[in-house]
Amino acid sequence: MEKSAKRQAAPKGARPGVRAYQNTVLVSLVILLIGLAAACTQYKASTILTAIAPMFDLANGGASWIMSIFTFVGIFVALPSGKVAQQFGFKKAILISVAILVAGSLIGLLSNHNGAVLIISRGIEGAALTCITACAPIAIKQCVPPEKMGIANGIWGCWGNGGAVIACVLTPQIFEAAGFEGVWIVFAIVSAIAAVLFAIYIKTPLREVGLTEAYEEAAGLAGKSSYREFAKRDNFLLLIAFVCMNLIMLALLGLLPSILQLPEKGFSMSLAGFATTLASLLALVSCPFFGFLADKMGRIKPLLVTTLVVLGPCLFIMYTQTGTLFWIAVCILGLIGFGCTGLFIAGWMQLMPRSEAVAKGMGLLTFVQCVGQFLGTFFVQLLLGPSYGNYFVAGIVLMVIGFLGTAAILISRLK
Template identity: 30%
Template sequence: MTGAVPISESTERPPPYAWTILLVLCVASVASSLNQFKVPPVLPVLIRDFHLSLGNAGMLMSAFSVTGLLLALPAGFILQRLGPKATGLIAVGAVSFGSVLGTFSATVPLMLASRFIEGAGLGLITIVAPAAIALWFPEARRGTPLGIWTTCMPFGNILTLNLAPWLSSLGGWQLVWKVGALFSLAAFVLFWFLFRMPGQQAAGAKPQDRGEGGVLSGYGRAMLNLALWLIALQFVCYNVVCLALGTYFPTFLNSVRGYPLSTAAFIVSLSTITALFSQPLGGWLSDRLGMRRRLIAVSSLLMAPICFSLFLATGWLVPALMITFGLVAGTIVPATFAAVPEVMASRRMAGSGMAVLALGQNLGMFVGPILFGKLADAAGWTGAGFMLVPVCVLAAAAVWLARFR
């Protein structure tokens, strides 16, 4: 391949440039995460300026997930045809363009359209990044870079939760969108100049059949893999809970508990700060102890009482519960990503499995804010919090029925 970087076939350690690739992927992923989560910390401002109800306001988060939901399975074909670099550039470019469009949105339909475009970027980058990591890192050493990459989502969330209220006070919600667009543009330039493909035998990878029939066969097998779909269902539930709380809990703290918006956003960010440590730890534990399924199931059940307790707690219990939530929920993500290749018939089909997992992720991200907003309107904040309990239980049951270690 023209422009490929020659690397050693040794499976002992990745080539030095692999870490540069990981850095580029992380910056691109943080750009997607930052723009996805810029809504919750300024949601009261958006509700006021766009005259939204709580239920309708959830669409500003869910719309981001719609395109990712629709692109989840086709993204595998796009990656196969265009390659990681072109697909990655499209992903980061979509996030940047969508944020620019959102900056100039004066109506709800135009704002929703901008969120759809940004969601396309997230949907693509979540397929590109794990695939690129698999190309550059040998199988025995993929756990560490994968654990690092999974922290990009909470890291972007932390940045926007703590910067967005301050930026909004300086220049309205529009300034938040402008900064998101500039960050994404910088990520696009970085990806353009630094991302490269390794040699065909990178990191011990085996040549894959790039013929259309091989791709279609892999997707066909993935569609019939019950364990894969059970893992995807668990990830649907996980993202429903996380996006519901991440979207609305700052508003609850601001409107019900009387916290300043910046303080409310910081308290919510405590869970994502904790996840920066618990996600790599969860990946390491699932490898070290050889019990990914049990780790995911137990953590899912532990999330249940935290969900409703958040809407009952006051004082120091509020930040304490958010930290506990981040500690428990963070262990689920790397274990889930690591479980997917293990239930596939071969490593060559891991890309198809990740596409199905991305479908579950985006479905949960879409449903979570809308469902919780409607529940909060109908049953109040505490009632909506209690309704997240069966979602956590369903997640635990689904992953337990999937047969993997």
Template identity: 25%
Template sequence: MNQEQPIWKYALASMLVTISSLGFGRMSYGILMPFMKESLSLTYGQAGMLATTNSIGYLGMVLFAGILAVKWGAKKLVVSGTFLVAFGLMYLATVQSFTACLVAMIVLGIGTAFTYTPLINIVVGWFPEKRGMMIGFLVSGLGLGTLISSLLIPFFTTTFSIEGWRYLWFLYGLLSLLCALSALLILRDPPVPLLNKEQKKQSLWKEVYLHKGIVLVAVIYGLIGFAYLIPQSFLFSFILESGIESYTAGQIMAFGGLMSIFSGPLWGAISDKIGRRKSLIITLTLGASSMLLPVFFPVFIGFVISQFVWGITVVGMLSLIQALSTEQIHPSYASVAVGYVTVYFASGQLLGPGLGGWMIDHVGGISSSLILCCGLLVLAFILSLRLKKKVVKEVSQVPVY
């Protein structure tokens, strides 16, 4: 089945879509936030709430995205979602108030929900034997988007002063239009696996929502979601507060973004050899450790090592969880499973930046939010020990239309 489609074209198109939806639409905000905060006179609490609002839009639609992908086809949602992200990015370039920012972030969240979950369904459907690698390449677009933002922000803020972030959001919108066109031209809906008679009688509640393996994966994913937007939202500001100049801080963040490009494919390949459970445990351990380093060593080398370890593991966590969710159940439910576990992930994101921003303002500064991130990853590590070592579902043995 996978030989009928050019895998490199699908890998490229998937990366471009995730660069737009996750890289530009979600992860770039943390890098641009300090400049938006100053320009629009926002508090840290409001800045954190904007990231939370993005997650609200995402959470509100992500579960429906998986179901709609089954009914209408994944490609339609991916293309329309990417166009919606492009619109949201361009609108964000024009905002003049906190309220307008909230609207833009909701639009970006909805667009990302329509894009990412159905995209996983497409790559898993066409390339089931290489799902780890393909999901890894897909998620690597997140790192590329972060890298692009980190490299461009010093130029735009230097050239256009305090309003440079507006021009950068608009550029992201234009690039996202090109990403949407690539998805329209390259991607196709995969064949639909057949259900046997017994499986047809089962409801989504039994097959997905109440499945013990899916629920455990979902809770772990929720904790990761709670944690991972915290450093993305506030670490850049922490680097600046530690006395490091804007250009150097951008380079440090870019270094982490560069490492995250390789994280998904790297841990996808590793998990194919040593198992996804063991790979996830390793990435959670490294990720938690990387968040403590800048707390105790808020100097240049401490930030560099932290970003290296965080970058090389964080995207791997996401791709491993997504691969685990698709392997727990029948492949026809893959997009529904991904959408379901992502609800937990997005729910965690609702709490992460908002609570992190509140702790910064009222508890112990940005370092306290990084300690919170570490604690959440440790809890996810403990739950990961309960995952089964081997997944029993075999996708390649399932007949297809």
């Protein structure tokens, strides 16, 4: 099926030799590299937050903005990013976003240990990441055959967890060897390399070289759409669940390393980074696997419920325990809970009112993602308190939020 899709002739008016679809695995992996580079940039600060805050003269409240500003800025960039992708094409939008990401890192590098400049630079990086996460699923939709969307979105769904693994494992080592400057330089170079590979291997989308109206309609890029089209019960329920999932994910990836380094927890910086990212490492298997199951079953709802129901309890255990139960929760979260990320994108595509609404729909989904991630750092930080000591109360609240997201999917009419 995929081979026949690859041989599909380009429509009249398109540039000869440019295919309607590309190889699913190649497209997914190259786009994943862009996501991994962006996620590394986001999470490069999480494991060394307590070490770099004094360097920039930032107290606990100010230090939290090193992570929170990333998603706070995304709230304002997400909706316009869908329109940018629709107007200029996903390839140009992603390449420009990576350039902005690298520029933000360089500003942080040259901040001369000025806390305000560092936070501003993190906001620039966050704006770029937001545009990337809005455009990547559009790229997948245009370049991958419809019957392979589950596995493609499953591979793409590894971007956040995979980037967190890479950043949280490598950052302490780089920081120890080359300091703050070394961390920022390394991940800026990684982002630039990913952009080069993306430019080489992802073919120019047909709409950028003169598509006919018929193909634009088939690609979901013709016509006008309104956000009012998304004001439907099942859309709201999925978005509520998506907020809950992202809140929990950032409460883990952004804050758990600092909790584990409390004196009563007894974790070193490196061990805290490993413990935090082990779940993300396992998610590199569970995300594609659940995407594969979605393609085979032709259903998303039962898989989403299965993955969501374990999120809250697992994070509660990880916040409050340090023994065997902690490591069991880490494994369950990675092998089951974090398998939901690609399913959400596939489910959202299933709820699109019409193909023309895809760009705005992804902008809206990214907006909701940023809201959830911002709450996962800012709101949960308030629950934890300045010394991160209220982790038991925060864990209970996060468990309730996880069950709320599960209930939203349960009562939805998602297939």
